[in-house]
Amino acid sequence: MDKFQIVGGKALSGEVVISGAKNAALPILLGTMLTSEDVVLSNVPQLRDVQTCFKLLTMMGKSYECIGENTYKISGKVTSNVAPYDLVKTMRASILALGPLTAFMGSAEVSLPGGCAIGARPVDLHVKGLKEMGAEFVLEDGYIRSSTESIGGRLHGGYIVMDKISVTGTENLMMAAALAEGTTIIENAAREPEIVDLAVFLRSMGANIVGDGSDKITIVGVDKLHGCSHSIVADRIETGTYLIAAMASHGQVVCRNALPETLDPVLAKLRKANATIEVDGTSIYLDMRDREILPVDIITAPHPGFPTDMQAQFMVLNALASGSSTVTETIFENRFMHVPELIRMGAHLSIQGNTVLCSGVEHLKGAQVMATDLRASASLVIAGLVAEGTTVVDRIYHMDRGYEHIERKIRSLGGTIERISA
Ligand code: UD1
Numbered sequence: 001m002d003k004f005q006i007v008g009g010k011a012l013s014g015e016v017v018i019s020g021a022k023n024a025a026l027p028i029l030l031g032t033m034l035t036s037e038d039v040v041l042s043n044v045p046q047l048r049d050v051q052t053c054f055k056l057l058t059m060m061g062k063s064y065e066c067i068g069e070n071t072y073k074i075s076g077k078v079t080s081n082v083a084p085y086d087l088v089k090t091m092r093a094s095i096l097a098l099g100p101l102t103a104f105m106g107s108a109e110v111s112l113p114g115g116c117a118i119g120a121r122p123v124d125l126h127v128k129g130l131k132e133m134g135a136e137f138v139l140e141d142g143y144i145r146s147s148t149e150s151i152g153g154r155l156h157g158g159y160i161v162m163d164k165i166s167v168t169g170t171e172n173l174m175m176a177a178a179l180a181e182g183t184t185i186i187e188n189a190a191r192e193p194e195i196v197d198l199a200v201f202l203r204s205m206g207a208n209i210v211g212d213g214s215d216k217i218t219i220v221g222v223d224k225l226h227g228c229s230h231s232i233v234a235d236r237i238e239t240g241t242y243l244i245a246a247m248a249s250h251g252q253v254v255c256r257n258a259l260p261e262t263l264d265p266v267l268a269k270l271r272k273a274n275a276t277i278e279v280d281g282t283s284i285y286l287d288m289r290d291r292e293i294l295p296v297d298i299i300t301a302p303h304p305g306f307p308t309d310m311q312a313q314f315m316v317l318n319a320l321a322s323g324s325s326t327v328t329e330t331i332f333e334n335r336f337m338h339v340p341e342l343i344r345m346g347a348h349l350s351i352q353g354n355t356v357l358c359s360g361v362e363h364l365k366g367a368q369v370m371a372t373d374l375r376a377s378a379s380l381v382i383a384g385l386v387a388e389g390t391t392v393v394d395r396i397y398h399m400d401r402g403y404e405h406i407e408r409k410i411r412s413l414g415g416t417i418e419r420i421s422a
Helices: 020-036 048-059 092-105 124-132 167-178 191-204 237-250 261-274 309-318 336-342 374-384 406-412
Strands: 001-005 013-017 039-042 063-068 071-077 107-109 137-139 143-147 158-159 183-187 208-210 216-220 228-230 252-256 276-280 283-285 324-328 349-350 355-359 368-370 390-394 416-420
Touching: 001 374, 013 406, 020 048, 020 092, 020 167, 020 191, 020 237, 039 355, 048 063, 048 092, 048 309, 092 107, 092 124, 092 143, 092 167, 124 137, 124 158, 124 167, 167 191, 167 208, 183 355, 191 208, 191 228, 208 283, 237 252, 237 261, 237 283, 237 374, 252 324, 261 276, 261 283, 309 324, 309 336, 309 349, 309 374, 336 349, 336 368, 336 374, 368 374, 374 390, 374 406, 374 416, 406 416
Parallel strands: 013 252, 039 228, 158 183, 368 390
Antiparallel strands: 001 390, 001 416, 039 071, 063 071, 107 143, 137 143, 183 216, 208 216, 252 283, 276 283, 324 355, 349 355
């Protein structure tokens, strides 16, 4: 298993070009199953999860071709409705095959997902929504099997109230509803920028969707979707990760090709933590030279609240701040696995239920640490970059799921990071 060896202590400084968003690329790639015509996607990040999506698409009868830098043409018709365990276990987002397959093929067999070990992460909301649209389900042999046979092979519109806000749940239902007969209304829908990007993509395929970005999305189903071209939105979590890395190291950074408005809740907290931040079009400038890090309380919440995907990284800032703060996680019940690792690096953190009490220290110290999920890995890499001495981060395959060219980008900012292949 690959590891990162990081020598800390340098202030990160320079420019980093932000990649396309993993969490937009995954639903959009699987959404190509809704048409048999060619789809051209640009700004697709080169990530392990994206490769998994391509494997899934191939297994289902589609083909893909790289036609330029980060640009792919996806062609062909879906001929299989099975998303097998071997692929799904490596990427929880494979559940996003359920909506498009049920809509396009009339049935689906999707293995129950694996992915990040950050809690139970059920998929009941996905299933409940599709049931409202007429699908029937059985759970057998670890597979969710959907069928529309009893309603003539095509989903119908439904009025769906999500009991809890779910990002991929909303996405699955939007994709299914795009080809359903009649109108679907999703209440208490997720409002994440990646939902909006998926809606933009589906509209360019001919879907009739309004309300994306609000908590009520209305979709009038169409008989057929056609091919299109689409560029994946910038990755706000990658952007936030580099901003925090520069900040924790008292450096300065310019993030290019970003979408600043998707980061408002994060930028507000970074400013409170004492960073100077300027936004100019698609660029974000952050300067933290000669400034102390101020402690800031964080409570994660669905968009437009503070993203749970930035919680682990922000904790490194609080671990180095000039005072005490709290970090409260409200989305996932087991998302503090970076905390014991940060404590091994000298952080003063204490878990009290779903809150971590942070008491800032002046320095972290290099150590051997273990990455346990994607964003926890990012926090350990940031901690390693600012710690005294050498840090070895094990199990970085988590990191490869979500950060494009991570070593190259960190090195371009002056950080010392090496991949050690076992
Ligand atoms: C997505 C993101 C992930 C992010 C998360 C929250 C993708 C590919 N992943 O994950 O990076 O951390 O949103 O912003 O976009 N829940 C249920 N039943 C369900 C579905 C969800 O109870 O059927 C619960 C979850 O356990 C969790 C909460 O709802 O407590 C939110 O999860 P959800 O928004 O669905 O997360 P994902 O879509 O899996």
